[in-house]
Amino acid sequence: MTVRIEALSTARQATCPGCGYLSGRIHGSYLRFPHDLPTTGRSVVVALRVRRFVCAEGSCSRKTFAEQVPGLTRRFGRRTERLRSTLISIGLALAGRAGARMTDVFGAPVSRNTLLRLIASLPDPPITAPRVVGVDEYAQRKGRIYGTVLVDVETRRPIDLLPDREADTLAAWLAERPGIEIVCRDRAPFFAEGATRGAPQAIQIADRWHLWHNLGEAAEKCVHRHRGCLRPAPAPPDEPPEEAEPAASSPWPTGHRFAERTRAKHATIHALLKAGHSKRSVARQLGMTLNTVLRFSRAATPEELFTGQWQSRATKLDAYKPYLDLRWQEGCTNAWKLWEEIREQGYPDGYGNVRNYVSRTLRGKPQPVGPRPPSARAVTRWLLTHPDALVESHRIQLKAVLANCPELDVLAKHVRTFAHMVTDLQGDQLPEWIESARAATGLPSLNRFAHHLERDLDAVVAGLSQPWNSGVVEGHVNRIKMLKRQMFGRAGFELLRKRVLLA
Secondary structure (H helix, E strand, C coil), X not given: CXXXXXXXXXXXXXXXXXXXXXXXXXXXXXXXXXXXXXXXXXXXXXXXXXXXXXCCCCCCCCCEEECCCCCCCCCCCCECHHHHHHHHHHHHHHCHHHHHHHHHHCCCCCCHHHHHHHHHCCCCCCCCCCCEEEEEEEEEECCCEEEEEEEECCCCEEEEEECCXXXXXXXXXHHCCCCCCEEEECCCHHHHHHHHHHCCCCEEEECHHHHHHHHHHHHHHHHHHCHHHCCCCCCCCCCCCCCCCXXXXXXXXXXXXXXXXXXXXXXXXXXXXXXXXXHHHHHHHHCCCHXXXXXHHHCCCHHHHCCCCCCCCCCCCHHHHHHHHHHHHHCCCCHHHHHHHHHHCCCCCCHHHHXXXXXXXXXXXXXXXXXXXXXXXXXXXXXHCCHXXXXXXXXXXXXXXXXXXXXXHHHHHHHHHHHHHHHHCCHHHHHHHHHHHHCCCCCHHHHHHHHHHHHCHHHHHHHCCCCXXXXXXXXXXXXXXXXXXXXXXXXXXXXXXXXXXXX
């Protein structure tokens, strides 16, 4: 059921939208039926009688024009301004499909395309000139197309989206706003170059979270390089162990499909021959050639037939098998991790060969007796955690690891010193820390990290000295990901920009 409201405009004059001339000459009238917000679950239609006025200005191209009721109608509008603003709010919050389902609930159903068109018709918001701006990238199409989001760090609101992440685009945007004093960014080279050229007067601040994250990656590589120190050295045995007799190994282990099939054929042929059947009869019964039956009958055991073409053939994995055996003895039983390690050493093939070698060969080998050593990632997590926040067991394990490896002990001291600079904003100590880290021996990843900090020294020192950071920008990047998922492939740049800036 629909509620119909009849209304009539009583204004004596109306303004021509073409020339702005105020006219009082009425040409005629007609009815309009704009939809309004529903009430008590019923749709509402306004039967509005509007008049058409004659424009008396001779230079105006319009001869007649229809009056508009301010706050209620607009040209060619099929909805009242109240309903239109409500639908726009739903579209900005929920986008197409979800927004269309919501409009069905409160009784003003529209299509998803209508909601998106309403959003696209909105004017661009005015862009203010911030004092502190945060810059980061977001993915329009992950791995292929990236854009730039700019956020006012003081108000925590996004102020603009750029269609790419090029230094020229960012520099042009910053150059139009000379009032910017601080630029918060990560250490991406295109953002550093764009901020330097577009806002030379601004202080550039490298984000502390990215600095700490990069230090964590470098520390994990250092711990992995010294993973042999994670397992305590075994105690020497009291008596030398007796040498075990080498066990006869079959080139095809038990459970291999070719081995089991060959054993079954061998058993069947010998059983039929023992029962008195001739070789030709066995060949007819089993559907084999006579030569195959002769070859099986001459073999006393199935293992004599294990002479496949690939047996004892050299493979590309042979050069890396000693390393895989060593890592297996060290406690690394993850085939994917082993494949990644030898791939860094130059192994050219894929993961399948490593997986087969682990499952067929290494799984049967005994591992060293004793507690499993901590992984490189676990030790890195202990190094990056405040000592007071570690549980007692982890603190004891970390102490044993550092006592067993001088290089990791040096790494721990550098990590804790850097942590004090991050938390206490002691950026003036960074040059001294860089010199100490570059002089550390046996820690090449830490040396490279210190070298990279030196390339962007001013921004890093400012990031470790100023209270500003890019945390709010990272939050808006996550929000952009959510908005893109809501629009189901319709997240073009213009539509996405309006949703980010207007919602």
